[in-house]
Each structure stands twice: as C-alpha cells, then as structure tokens.
Amino acid sequence: MLVAPIVEVKNLTKRFGNTVVLRGINLTVERGTVLGVLGPNGAGKTTAINCLTTLLTPDGGEATIAGYNVVEQPEAVRSLIGLTGQFAAVDEVLTARENLILFSRLLRLSGGAAKRRATELLTQFDLLEAADRQVKTFSGGMRRRLDLAASIVVSPLVLFLDEPTTGLDPRSRQQLWAVVKDLKAQGITIILTTQYLEEADALADQIVVIDQGQVIAKGTVDELKDKVGGKFCELRLANLEDYEKVKDLLSDMGEVIVGEMGKEGPIAIAAPDGANTLTEVVLRLESANIPLADISLRRPSLDDVFFSLTGHTT
Amino acid sequence: MMTQKLAQPELDPDTIAAMVAARREGGLQRTLHDIVVVAWRNMLIDFRNPASLVVSALFSTSLLFVFTASFAQVVTPGEGFSGYAQFLLPFASVQGLMFNTVDIGVFFYNDLENGMDIRLRAMPIARLSAIGGRLLSSGARLLIQVATIVLAGHLIGFRFQGGLLGAIGFFLLPVVFTLSLALIGFYIAVGAKSAETVSAVLNPWILPFTFLSVGYVPIEGFPDWAQPIVTRNPVSILSEAMRSLASGEPALQNVIIILLCSLALCLLFGTLTVRAYQRRI
C-alpha cells in the first residue's frame, strides 16, 4: 500500500486584496521528519502556516494533515496540530505554570493531570525555577520556550513553529534548537519556518525555499548545497594590491568570485579537485611571492544556495 | 585585519580638546538648543500618529459642548447658552489639559523605558534634554488643545473681550500650570515600574480637583461645607483668572497666585524629578 505523507500541500494560493501572497505552494512532509521552510521576510511563510493551521482560509489549492482537509475539516485538523506563532503568545501577567495549566485544561486534561503535565513540561524546558513568576519578568528565550511548551501540552501529530528563534540571543537559540531536536526524537513531525540558514541546516531534514509566495527549491540540505556546485577554495590576501595579479595568475583555473564584502573580504575560486586545487593555488602564489593571510576549503553555505537561487541574499 | 584608512584627523591633544570643546554639553544656549531638538522629535512622533492628540482635543471640546447643553439651564435658568459657554470654557480647557497630565507622565515613562533616554544621555548633549524636551513638546500639545477648544467655543458664543494681552495670558496660563502639574507625573514616572502605575497614581487626583472647583457651577451652587475648599482650589483660581482674562476684567491677583503655585510645584517636583532622574540607572 502506498503511504501518503502526513502533510500534503498542493498548489496552495492566497491573496489579500490585490496582493498575491501565495502563488501555488506545493510541499509534503513525511512523518517524524522536520521540514524547514526557508525564506526572507515577507516571503509568505506566516501566511502559509496560517492556512495550514486553519487560521486563514486559502483561496485555492488543497492541504491535508494526516488526510484531514484543512478547509473542510478544520476542527479535526486543530485536534492534531500544535502551533507556536511568530510572536510568543503567552499571558504576561500569568505565571509560567498558570499558562501551562490553562492550555492543558483547554486541551481536556483533568485538573490533576493538567498540574502534573505543567510540572513535567516546566522541567523538560528548564523553566522549573521560574515556574511561579509572572511571564513579564521572563527573558525572550524563556518566553519562547514556554510558548513552545504550551503548544505541545498534548503531543501533537504535527507541530508548526513560525520563526521560533527570531530575535533570540545565540545561547537561547542553541537551547531552543536542543528542544526542537528533542521533540523530533519523540517522533513529532515538525514544520518550522526560519530566515536563518544555519537554523534550517541544524534542524531540518528537508528544506523548501520560498520567495515571493513560491517554492523555488526543495530537497535535503545536502542536495541544495550540491545544486550550487562542489567545494570552494577561499582565500584572503595579505595585501589587497595583489588582487589583480592573483586574478591573472589563477585565470586558467576558473573565475575568481568576489564575495559580499568586495575585494576586502575573502575571495573564492571553484575547487573541483578539492585539496589539490588548494595546493595548486598555494604553490602558484608562493612562487609569485604573493603573501596570503588565510586560505581554506569550504562547502557552499546555504547563503550561497539562496543567493544562487534568487539572485539576492536573505 | 586590513581596513582602508579613514580620513581621520591626527589625534594630538589639541584636536581632541577642540572636539570636546565643540561638543560641550553645558551652557544655556546649548541646553536650549538641545531641548528644542528633542522636543521637535517628540512632536513629530505626535503628528505622525495623531490619534492621541486628536482624541484629547476632541474630548475636551465635546465636554464643553455637552456640559453647555446639559447644565446651562440648570446653572443659569432662563438665560441663553452662550453666557454659560463663556463661563464654562476656561474651566473646560483646564479640565482637558489636566486629563493630559496622565498621558504626559506615561509618555515620559515610555521615553525612559524605550531606550531613547539612554541614547540621549550617552550623547554629548545637555543633561536634561530628555526632561526639558518632553516638557516643551507637551506644552505645544497643550497649546493646540486650548486653541481647539477656543475655536470650538467660538461656535457656541464664547468671545474674547479682553484684548491681545488677555488672550495671550488666556492661552499660556493654563499651559504653564498644567506643565508644572505634569512634573508630578514625571517624578512618578521616574520611579514607576509600569505605565499603569503612572496612571493609577495620577488619575484619582484629577477628578476631585476638577469637580471641587468653580468649573461647572458658580460657588453658590456648592454645599456650604464645600465652599471654602472650592474657593481655595487652584483649579477654581485658574478658571477665575482665565475668565477675567477672557472678559477683560482685572485678573492680576489670580494670575499671580497661579504663577506662584506653578513655581512652587516646579521647584519642588522639578528638583525631586531631576534628582531621581540622575540617580536612575
């Protein structure tokens, strides 16, 4: 028997007045995997999530969660999902524990079970010490963790996370990533949107890149990286004046790519032969007496992927 | 790290001294200039998002209309509505302005909280430009409201009969008094933990002061026990002063009392606010 993916989205469209925000999104998610929806601000990520979580009615297309249609069976869908929206939606003047008990009760846990579940979640999300403080005293990272905890009070079949780490400091981000990985290990299917390439890299099994309401690429992280080509040899010159000379010296090996920072930043050259290319570059420069500040071999970053797909950086 | 050399002046002690001198924080002229700049920024924000300004102005105007409509026949039975409008308008302006003290206190609290204040303090500008700027822009806000209510009052029969000087006094006196009241709000804002605290502390005081004044009704309308309070209430004195200014009667005594009140408030709460402000952070 052919088994359908747990989330299936076909040709989803949505417009607000005259602005078309989603122009036919297609995606699928297999059970127990993490899908990273990657796109710059305004790409339509939140709109897509809102359609899938029954908050918005799409104009066209079809979306199902575990076979339930989001437009025709919204009640069923809501029983299967959890949503952590773009802004931490927890009550400021309630304590962390009160927030979690409220959501537990709303999700049909009995009084005692709600209290136990709240304590469990507070422990799991490292909030036990702050459990009885009002949320307004929380840091951004703590708020976000509480927010996430509130959406998995009852383990959902599919969890939606809309830009879960935007605005967090690096340490809080790391903590949140650990939590997401933990949820994945519990077998929860996760759809997460992000503007951060390294976030998709760290968390997602599959990635779809969307830009202006369209999917412009999809695949695993590695597949996307391969799309851009193999490895690069990246170098920094000790003296910037040498740039033209280097360009001439290496001209037969391929074009010298100047990065975002211009000639002052690192420059790169495609390295189809990996380490051999690097050795070759070092030898040529040494014999020409051109000093290097730094040289390395690297895989293309997701920034490169996005740049090559859309023509602009995130 | 290779960076291109920026066009930096040589850093000998003389140039540094010149830089410091050029950006000197003190001095009256410098202080006034900085306060005006900050006030201008505050006013721009007010105008870009005028809901609060417009609603405050309309609200006091609507109070004028409604009280004229509902109380004229009670207070001055048998007479027309314009006589009562002439009586009520000064007080209606004062009342409208006094409601603003809460808003102003909250604005100042937001200045302190949203990082604007820190930024200003870290710049080589006059130390008190945040406070002074907020006061000045609030003054502008209040003047706009007095102007609105006077224009609206014109429609229902309010007239200046006291000449230019009287009119200028009519506009400035309530603004000066309200700003000195607003300093109480500033003092609370400096120590407050939330914007709600500011309004919770200020709000309950405004209403008794406005009710217990010769605002809606003349002194004879009050119960005997209340009359001594009412006559000594600064809001009464201010309303009387403005009435006299508008009708061209001698107002000097009341004007001086209000100015002295304002001065006292300024000295007391100005000092308290500045001291608390400097201790903050």
Next chain:
Amino acid sequence: MSNSKENMRATKVEAIAPEISALAQKMIAKRQETGWRRAIVDSWLITGRNLIRLKRNPIIIVAIAIFPIVFLAGFWIVGQKLMATQGVNYIQYLVPIINLQALFFAGLGSALMFAQDIESGMMDRCRAMPIARIATIAGLVMAYMVRALLSTLILLLVAFAIFGFRFQGSVIDALGYLLLIVIFTATCITGYSVLAIKLRRPDLVNAVAIIPYTPLLLLSNGFSPTENFPTWLQPIIRYQPVSVTSDALRSLVAGGSNSLPLFGFSLLWLVGLLVVFGVWAKNAYKQLV
C-alpha cells in the same frame, strides 16, 4: 461546517498509514470542540484566566471602585444644590447613570484586553486549538461582566452608606434593575469588541475608545433632566438608549407602577443593539487574521 460525525473520518483516510489514522481519530475524538458542554467548559477556563489578569492589574481597584465613587461624589457635590431648586433629589437621580458609566467603562476595558490578545497572538493560538469557537469571546464577556457587577455592588453600597441613596422598589424591581445592567454590560462589551477587532492595536484602541462616551453618556438625560437641554436636542436626548435605560433604572429604583413600559423600551433598545453588534462582531471576527 459539516457535522461532527463526518469530521471524524479523514477524506483520504485510505492513503494514510493505518496506525497514524487510528491515532488521529483517537485525538480528534478526545478533543472534539463542538457541543455546548465544551463551550461552557472552555469559556469558563478562559474567563478564569481573564479574571486573573484583571486581578493582577495594578489599577483595577481604581477602575472598579474609586473611579465611579469619585464621579458620583463629584457630580453630587456640583449638582445637588442646583438640582434641588428644580425639585430633583439628585442622589436618587444620579446613581443609575454613574452605574451605567461604570458598566460602560468595563466595556471600554474589555476592548483593550481584546486588542492586546489579538496583538500578542493569543487569539490566534486559541483559534488554532481545538477549543470551542465561542470561548475566547465568551471568556472576555464573562470576565468583564464579573468586573462590572462587582463595580455596581461597590457603587450601590457606597451610595447607600455615604450618600443616602435608597432603593425603594420591590424585589421584582431589583431583579429588573439587575437584568438591565447585565444586558447593558453585554451590549457595551460586544459593541467595543467590534472596535477592538477593527483597530487591533491596543494603543489605538486606548486612544479612540473614549469617543462614544460623550454622545452616549453625557448627551443623555442621565446627569440632567431632558428639559434642561436645548429644545431641538430634546427628542434625541429623550429617546437615545442610555437615556431610556437610565429612565428605566430610575423608575425601578423609585418603585411604583409605571416602570414596566420604560423597562420594556430599554430592553428593546439594548437587545436590539446587542444583536446588531453581535452579528457585526461575528463577521469581523471571521476576517480577523
């Protein structure tokens, strides 16, 4: 929306792995959001949460107790002597409108909380959960109803103990009074919820919400009898809903036999407005996101 039995079965159930399908059906059955019992339980939970929020607001005591009392005292001091010359016992006249004003401000406060919920994403979170659709609104209305009734109780007690206000009607009159203030509150909250849904931004709601106060409350015969207004305004003053309701409340306070038509007229106004606002709010709410 199709009926709930149908909702239990996925449209493409055969294509989904059987164990997921079974799990999904179990989850759906467990968290069913329709049915009146769900509606009551969910509304009650949200009400509880809103009441905690109200309780923790530092200015709540000012809002529900001090503010109405100060208004009562203020208008009483200012108006009592002058009204007496017109033969009006002002404290008896004044208490109903001060009461209505307290209820009106409860409505205003609810708009603010509603807008905060919309802005913070709380509304979205609740809408994406399998809870009764009515619960978020009902929770808001009920919490503010509690606040309004508490405010009424305090006001009436103070008016009785300090200002010599007396309720002269029968028990039936008292029930009529209670009914009117409950419906008045519901109408205010519902009307203000439209404002909150349309404006969404708490700061904007805060600035704009006071606007209806003047034409509705002050331009009524609540503070001053209709005859004191300019003649051309009198018909509006006499028949606008707040006037009619304060007339009704005053006649219930005074007891006697002529309160029934006023009560009926007031009820008609309030229920009519409630229905209009309710439908409007519901439609606006649907287009919320």
